[in-house]
Amino acid sequence: MGKGIHQLDLVVIGEVLKKKRREQHKILEDLADEKVSTSTLSNIERGLPIVNADKIYYYAHKLGVDLDEYAKVLKQTSQKNERFDLILTSIQNSIDLGDMEEGLERLQSLxxxxxxxxxxxxxxxxxxxxxxxxxxxxxxxxxxxxxxxxxxxxxxxxxxxxxxxxxxxxxxxxxxxxxxxxxxxxxxxxxxxxxxxxxxxxxxxxxxxxxxxxxxxDRLDESLQTLDEMWADYDAIKSIYVLLNIYDIKSNILKKQKRFKEAIGIALEGIEWARVNLVYERSFELWTTLGSIYLQLNELEEAENCVKTALSLKKKIGNEYLFVNSYTQLGLLNIKKEKWEEAYAALQEAVRLGEKTNDAQKYTNALIVLGDWYQLRQKYPEAVRTYQKANELAIKHGFTKQRKMALLELSKCWKQLDEAEFVSSLESLFEVELQLLQDRIL
CATH class of the missing domain: 1.25.40.10 (Tetratricopeptide repeat domain)
Structure with missing residues (x-):
């Protein structure tokens, strides 16, 4: 047996032999005989490590391929490929971390x-x-x-x-x-x-x-199960960004499941990891999440401390879509404290950023809370327009729960303004409730 077979990747051998066979316009049946069946030839071409080396050499010989000689050529090719791999790695580094336009120019020049x-x-x-x-x-x-x-x-x-x-x-x-x-x-x-x-x-x-x-x-149990599976593999996860996202998502889900004490503990642990590792965006998100938990618990001083801590990191954050939830929470917090002007300013900023950054879910939530502000101030026509916009977004993107919220508040406003529209809105709300019921049954 020649030494080339040990130097070649079986998958590469398979590719070479398949290409050679096709160049000769032959099918597997043309080359099969009493020593190598069509299934054996197929396994060789697929690079499966279940075929005797003698049969691989035999098949190569039938096609006129010298594997030992090919190994020498492949070694030279491999060295060239390693250089090219390094070039592509360098280009990806430029695209991800450096000068994107330079990376693109280098890539297109290849x-x-x-x-x-x-x-x-x-x-x-x-x-x-x-x-x-x-x-x-x-x-x-x-x-x-x-x-x-x-x-x-x-x-x-x-x-x-x-x-x-x-x-x-x-x-x-x-x-x-x-x-x-x-x-x-x-x-x-x-x-x-x-x-x-x-x-x-x-x-x-x-x-x-x-x-x-x-x-x-809103498939919260499945999401939490996925996170728990990742948690079991904690030591194998090398990316601090992945780990901090696990903390943030898990805390959010626990909040939605009313498991507030666990949610607070997870968020605080993540906040500490983000601080130690100087990961500003994840720190911003985790403080925002923690604030939303305290807000839901109606612990307003704690909520305000969290939201303001998050916004103190604003200059360190490059992605504006992250600000939408923070300003929405700040607006809701000020509504609860009856600081109406401050609430309105925060909610206007949340809506502006939501529309600008195209995060439809955050944008829809911001619109609903702004609608709440108008409704509480008895500005019903403005509230109607805002809830209608939230409803349209929810329909477009399939946000059923947000649509339910928007329609419920819209119905309250129409009750003050127009009886026919009130009835129509209630009918739409009923249809959404039926859809949610069907989803729960399924």
């Missing part, structure tokens, strides 16, 4: 044949560039092209590029406020993850994404 495996990497990086730029349609198109091609190259399986691409594609749909699609792509990413392959961290990001999207869809 001359990569469409038949090359590196063309798939290039498509993925283009998708990533446009994702960060929030040009979602272009990003989606590049990720879809990547997924369309990735299975043509078995050698890519162990890189986990497919799982990474599904993760980023799920984020595209998250930014589009399409949480069901985001969940679907995340689950496909989890299913395509290859344990022991590259980018081991991505499995934790995928599971976190699953928990986030389930929480957004």
């Amino acid at each position: 001359s990569i044949p469409e038949s090359s495996v590196y063309h798939v990497h290039k498509l993925y990086l283009l998708g990533r560039y446009y994702l960060i730029k929030k040009r979602l349609q272009k990003s989606q198109a590049y990720f879809s092209d990547t997924l369309r091609l990735v299975d043509r190259y078995p050698s890519l399986a162990k890189t986990n590029l497919k799982a990474v691409c599904y993760y980023d594609l799920s984020r595209v749909f998250y930014y589009k406020n399409q949480f069901q699609n985001a969940l679907s792509y995340t689950e496909q990413g989890i299913n395509s993850f290859v344990p022991g392959g590259g980018k081991k961290h991505i499995i934790h990001s995928l599971r976190l994404g699953k928990a986030i999207y389930l929480e957004k869809l």
